[in-house]
Amino acid sequence: MCILPPSLFCCFSTISAFFQTSPSLVNGDRGNYVNQWGEYLLPVETYDFCNDFSEGLAYVEKDGKAGYIDTSGAWVIQLPIGVIGHEFHEGVAHVIHDYPGISEEVRIPNQFIDQTGQTALLCPSVNIRGDFSCGLVEAQSLETGRYGYIDKTGAWVVPPEYRGGNAFYKDRAIVWSEEWKEGVVNAEGDLIIPCIYDRIYVLDNDAGGCVFVVELEDNNGVKFQGLADYDGTMLIEPQTALDLTYSDIVTMGRLVVGYNDLTWEKRGAEYPLCGVIDLSGQELLPPVYMITSGGYQEGLMSVLESGSTAWKYIDTSGQAVLSVPETVSRAWNFVDGVAELEGTDYQVSFIDHAGNVVIGPLPYSCSYFSQGVTWVFPDGRNPDVIFNQHREGVFGLLADPRLEQKISSWAVEELSYAEECGLVTESNNAYFGFRITRRRFAELAANLVEQVTGQEITPDKVE
Template structure:
């Protein structure tokens, strides 16, 4: 009987450690709420950052350290600055130097790099002179610096530039698309859009297929259709580069739940993959549907509709992709994410439930999105820029390269 009890206890511990918390500001102090609407950590900090991988960077008397989801100090506040944990690694500033630390707060010895870069998707960039490569959390080089630029990894893939041509690599540093294109999009189902000279098309299995008349193509996201421009109008193409919906719209956004926002004149509605209007164009703006089947739509302010077009939450709110600290948000950040939508009402921020009620019936001076013990996407990118163009890291959790590392 002891083993089942131990197993249940471990499950309980894992559940507690993975709970989602949101950073909020109340009475000029920062605290953290859970999804039941109650404070898990009471507002008490002047400066703090969202949780990432179960730890949050918090300032104490001008120094930064890390707390866990109970508010207990796990890594003492001894650093001048600190960034989020990702892949078990965080960048911190100790006196004048930026270094990597693990979740125990121990400094890690990393291969030389002109700058330190955030980990993301299990790798971090290293830059030596004018070339960029990759290291893993064990501080082992997995890709020797060879590219002029590497864009942020998304779902395990990144765009790379070499000699002013673009391709795609994975986190092991393997080239999936040879750098042979003037522009390239994100990798989706072994496919990416690309531009070769003046021609836009699709790259799949190493072959480039020009899309008839395309002037611009946007990234594929959750479905096998993406929007593209031809003769100044927007339509949709499939993974093979075929026009499946003729370019007749003035603007468009991605398909989700088999519905895509499109704009005709100045009004937005939603079409299905057959180009039929399921929701007529009556709104001044519209966003993609979230996984829970609700989408933000705007009249004078923002509200939410369901997949039949019924307005289930009145258009009385403001929505935004930016909190009061610069954060790294996932797609559809203007809608419902994991069951809650962050909105603004009469100068205060709160979280809506799908039924339109406010989480905990509380409004805050500011609020960040809920985060838990999982990796967050990073807008950090590595390029072979000259040292004089480098920017120092801000005190906010921007995904910019940290300062120079000493040899």
């Protein structure tokens, strides 16, 4: 089921996935918002600019007016002219007053507001960079010009001793020393990895926390990479044999790595063969793979073995559990019980753990489903078309057909009885797990009144 069919595809300049809040953004420059049903938040009008929803609110601009709306489209916070708002994070949003033309009466440097529009924090002695994450935000001391991190009271937790840093993630942040060397601090302000490395990469760990790839580069451009755990303890000393940044996640205690001395060639370029190691550097699977999906999901990882043209899914022992046809040009990991396959004809299918095609093939270029829907290109069979559509922002919304008649076990009997009584309307007779909208709820309520009274409800005409 395609909620927005190809004939109705609209031109959107940017899109985003459906996350924990809905509606989701479909146009970041001049647009509207759309929910799981493909229904627009506003019937006709569009915004001059709109941001993603975050914590139930979204920053928008229209006709010189700026502020935040809720998921019904109602203005909740209106900002003075010239004040620009960031997304809400951890209950507060950074609003900027330093744009040309703003009056001195409303100019407030480094202000954070809460979801009622009231001031939550003023920081006149610092410059703010970014948004709150893990209770901290990066700030520059106006006195020294150096960066650190403050909490929601404005107090320094990480002293302003650095040239800069990244936002905190899982209570860790990369910081840069005076010499532009990188290290890592924790949320208590402790430097757990010293600022001696040329680059540091953060890898997610599905067991919790994260690990860090630390990199040094000599005068000849040779890179030495090591691995440190969440607390900064070195697990693998810097070395040159392995490329530890091949994957960006540790799954099931395993890390996919590239072997720098073992390569394969494609279109004149050389790429390292891949294998799997544990966090101590012990080899678990030999370097026999040209391409992998980067890690294990739902116990399996997709791989293309050296010398082969067929993708397969392997378990943690390296045994092939599932093979796919050679007409598949790319196989992705399993997510929510299905894996995406892209064919040599550019069509997309989704298979289950038994290898059965449960969705598709689709003449769309799309990704995994999130909250029951995914954004798609209307024609995914031609790579040139895909490129042009991506550039021009032509997208549609596809609903997961597996969910069309999926009913929670506790609701089966009640739904059957409601259908017998004529209480289920046509637009509410599918995708029962989707969030009901006010219009759909009103439709059910009106139908209930009609069924009970035997009288048709006719809206009053507005002259």
